[in-house]
Amino acid sequence: MMHELRAVMYREARIRATNLLFIFWDVVYPIGYLLVFGVGLNSAVRFTTGPAAVDYNAFFLAGVLGMASFGIASNTAWSFFLDRDNGIYYEMLTYPISRAQYLVGKVLFNILIALVQAAITIGLADALLGVSVWWAMSPLVVLMVVVGTAGWFFFYAIFAVLIRRNDAFNTVTSVFYFVLLFASSMFYPLEPLPAPLRAAAYANPITWQVDVLRYATTSLGDPSWLPLEFAGFAGFTVASLAGALTALRRDA
Amino acid sequence: MLHREFGENRGAVRTAVTPASGMSSPAIEVEHLVKVFERRGRPPVRAVDGLSFSVAKGSIFGLLGPNGAGKTTTLRVLTTLTRPTGGRARVAGYDVVASALDVRRRIAVVIQEHAADLLLTVRDNLLSFGRFHGLARDVLRARAASVMERFGLVEHAGRKVQDLSGGFRRRVQVAKVLMVDTPLVFLDEFSTGMDPLLKRAVMDLLREASRAGRTIVLTTQVLTEAEELCDDILIINRGRQVARGDLHALKLLSEGVYEVSLTFDALPPEVEAEVAALGPLRVRTTGSTLQFSIKADERDVLALVNRLAARGHVRRVEVGGASLEDVFVELMSGGEDTR
Numbered sequence: 001m002m003h004e005l006r007a008v009m010y011r012e013a014r015i016r017a018t019n020l021l022f023i024f025w026d027v028v029y030p031i032g033y034l035l036v037f038g039v040g041l042n043s044a045v046r047f048t049t050g051p052a053a054v055d056y057n058a059f060f061l062a063g064v065l066g067m068a069s070f071g072i073a074s075n076t077a078w079s080f081f082l083d084r085d086n087g088i089y090y091e092m093l094t095y096p097i098s099r100a101q102y103l104v105g106k107v108l109f110n111i112l113i114a115l116v117q118a119a120i121t122i123g124l125a126d127a128l129l130g131v132s133v134w135w136a137m138s139p140l141v142v143l144m145v146v147v148g149t150a151g152w153f154f155f156y157a158i159f160a161v162l163i164r165r166n167d168a169f170n171t172v173t174s175v176f177y178f179v180l181l182f183a184s185s186m187f188y189p190l191e192p193l194p195a196p197l198r199a200a201a202y203a204n205p206i207t208w209q210v211d212v213l214r215y216a217t218t219s220l221g222d223p224s225w226l227p228l229e230f231a232g233f234a235g236f237t238v239a240s241l242a243g244a245l246t247a248l249r250r251d252a
Numbered sequence: 253m254l255h256r257e258f259g260e261n262r263g264a265v266r267t268a269v270t271p272a273s274g275m276s277s278p279a280i281e282v283e284h285l286v287k288v289f290e291r292r293g294r295p296p297v298r299a300v301d302g303l304s305f306s307v308a309k310g311s312i313f314g315l316l317g318p319n320g321a322g323k324t325t326t327l328r329v330l331t332t333l334t335r336p337t338g339g340r341a342r343v344a345g346y347d348v349v350a351s352a353l354d355v356r357r358r359i360a361v362v363i364q365e366h367a368a369d370l371l372l373t374v375r376d377n378l379l380s381f382g383r384f385h386g387l388a389r390d391v392l393r394a395r396a397a398s399v400m401e402r403f404g405l406v407e408h409a410g411r412k413v414q415d416l417s418g419g420f421r422r423r424v425q426v427a428k429v430l431m432v433d434t435p436l437v438f439l440d441e442f443s444t445g446m447d448p449l450l451k452r453a454v455m456d457l458l459r460e461a462s463r464a465g466r467t468i469v470l471t472t473q474v475l476t477e478a479e480e481l482c483d484d485i486l487i488i489n490r491g492r493q494v495a496r497g498d499l500h501a502l503k504l505l506s507e508g509v510y511e512v513s514l515t516f517d518a519l520p521p522e523v524e525a526e527v528a529a530l531g532p533l534r535v536r537t538t539g540s541t542l543q544f545s546i547k548a549d550e551r552d553v554l555a556l557v558n559r560l561a562a563r564g565h566v567r568r569v570e571v572g573g574a575s576l577e578d579v580f581v582e583l584m585s586g587g588e589d590t591r
Contacts, residue, residue, distance in 0.1 A: 006383070010383055011369065014376050015371050086368060086370045087363070087368070088367045088369055090333060093332075094356055094359065095385075096384060096386070
C-alpha cells in the first residue's frame with residue numbers, strides 16, 4: 001500500500017523539483033500577497049463592522065492560506081493535462097496502483113508544499129506584521145491545510161479528468177476562482193454583504209475552510225459554527241474524492 | 253490443428269488454429285468480449301464484437317487487423333484501461349474488471365502513443381517506473397543501468413526526455429518494460445518511430461523475454477514484424493475474429509497465393525498493365541523491380557512469369573508462397589467469406 005503512494009509522490013516531487021523557481025514561488029507568494037495586498041488594504045480601508053478591532057492583516061491571514069491551498073490544488077489538477085500531453089496519463093493508469101492511490105499520491109507532495117507555505121506565511125505574518133497568532137491551535141491549522149488542499153485538488157481533478165481540453169479547463173478554473181474566492185469570507189467579513197451574496201458565501205466550501213483557518217490562526221470568528229463548517233468541508237472533500245474516482249474510472 | 257467456425261449471423265467464416273503450446277493455464281483468456289462505445293446523437297460503435305481467444309504462457313501473440321479493427325480497444329480492455337460492455341477477460345488468472353489491480357501488478361504496457369515524463373531524465377523515468385512496481389532501491393539502480401546499456405541510453409541517462417528525439421523517447425518508453433519482471437507485456441505498435449537497428453534489437457529482447465517465460469502481446473501494422481516475431485497470430489476486423497493460428501497455419505489459408513518479384517535491366521512499359529489486368533492482390537513497382545501477389549494456379553503463375561520475362565532483360569526472378577501480408581490482404585478484401 002505504502003510503496004504505491006511513495007512512488008506517485010516521488011514522481012510528483014521529481015517533476016516539481018525540475019523547476020525550483022516554481023516551488024519557491026509557491027512557497028513564498030502567500031506571504032507576498034499578505035505583505036502587498038493585505039498591508040495595502042489595511043492602510044486604505046478599515047473595517048466598520050464585524051471584527052472592527054482587528055487589523056486587516058490578521059483577518060486576511062486565513063484568507064491567504066485558503067487561497068494558497070486553492071491555488072496549489074488547481075495547479076496539481078492541471079498536471080493531468082501535462083500527463084495527457086506527455087502521453088503518460090494512460091500508461092500510468094496501467095501501473096500497479098489503484099485509482100485512489102493515484103489521486104492521493106498526486107496530491108501528497110503538494111500538501112507538503114502547502115504546509116511549508118502555511119508555516120512560512122503564518123511565521124512571517126507574526127514576525128513582520130505583528131499578527132497575533134494562536135500557536136496552540138497549530139495542529140488544527142495543519143489539519144485544515146491538509147484537508148483543504150486535498151479537498152480542492154479532488155474537486156478540480158473531477159473537471160481535469162472529464163474535460164479533455166486544456167483551454168476549456170482553464171476557463172472553468174477561472175470561473176471557479178472568480179465565483180468561489182469572491183463569494184466567500186476570504187477577503188471580507190460576510191455580515192455587511194447583501195443577502196444573496198451572503199447566502200452564496202455561507203454555502204461556499206471556501207468559507208467553511210477559511211473560517212476554520214481564521215479561528216485556528218487568530219481566534220477570530222464564531223467558534224460555535226466551526227464544528228459544522230469543518231464537518232461540511234470534510235464532507236466536501238470526501239464527496240470530491242468520490243467524484244474524482246468516478247471520473248477516473250469512467251475515463252479509463 | 254485447423255478449426256473453421258462458421259460465423260453466427262453474418263455468414264462470415266472464422267478460422268482458428270490451436271496454438272502449439274499447451275493451453276492448460278493460459279496467460280490470457282477472452283470469452284465473448286464486447287465493447288460498445290455509445291455516441292451522443294449517433295449510432296453506437298461495436299469496437300469489439302464477441303471476441304474469444306486465449307494466449308499461451310510464454311508465447312509471443314500478435315493481434316493484427318486494419319485501422320479501426322478493434323486491436324487497441326481489445327488491448328485497452330486487457331490492460332484494465334477500458335471496461336468491457338460484455339463478455340469477460342482474464343489476464344494472468346485475474347478478471348480484468350473484478351481484479352483490475354491484480355492484473356496491473358502482472359503487466360507492463362507500452363501504449364500506442366509516445367508516453368514518457370518529458371520533464372524527467374531518462375534515468376528518472378526508468379527509476380520512477382520501477383518504483384511503481386515496488387522494486388527495492390539497489391535493484392532499481394542496477395536494473396536501470398543494465399536497461400540503459402541494452403537500449404543504448406547510457407550517454408543520455410542524465411538528459412531530460414523532452415530534449416531527446418522521438419525515436420529516443422520511444423526507446424525510453426519500451427525500455428521501461430524491461431525494468432520489471434511482470435509475466436505479461438503488452439505492446440501497442442511498439443516499433444513506431446524506431447530505426448531498423450533498434451527495432452531489430454528490441455525484437456531480439458522480446459524473443460529473449462519470451463524464452464524466459466514472459467508472455468508478449470503485441471499489435472502492429474507492420475506485418476513483417478509479426479511474421480518474424482509471433483508464435484501465434486489473431487487477425488481481427490470490425491471487432492471480430494477473421495483468422496487465428498501460427499504463421500504456417502495462416503499461410504495455408506492463402507493456398508494458391510504466390511509472391512512474384514521480377515527485376516529488369518529497365519522496366520518494360522507494358523508489364524505493369526499486364527499484371528494489373530490479372531487482378532493481383534497487390535502490386536508494387538520500385539525502380540526496375542516489379543513485385544506482385546496473385547492468386548492463381550501454379551502453372552499459370554509460371555507461365556505469366558515466362559511471358560513477363562520475355563518482355564525485357566531480366567536480372568532476377570523470385571517466386572514464393574504467400575507472405576503474412578498476402579494472407580492479411582486477402583482476408584481483409586473479403587477472401588475469408590469464400591472459404
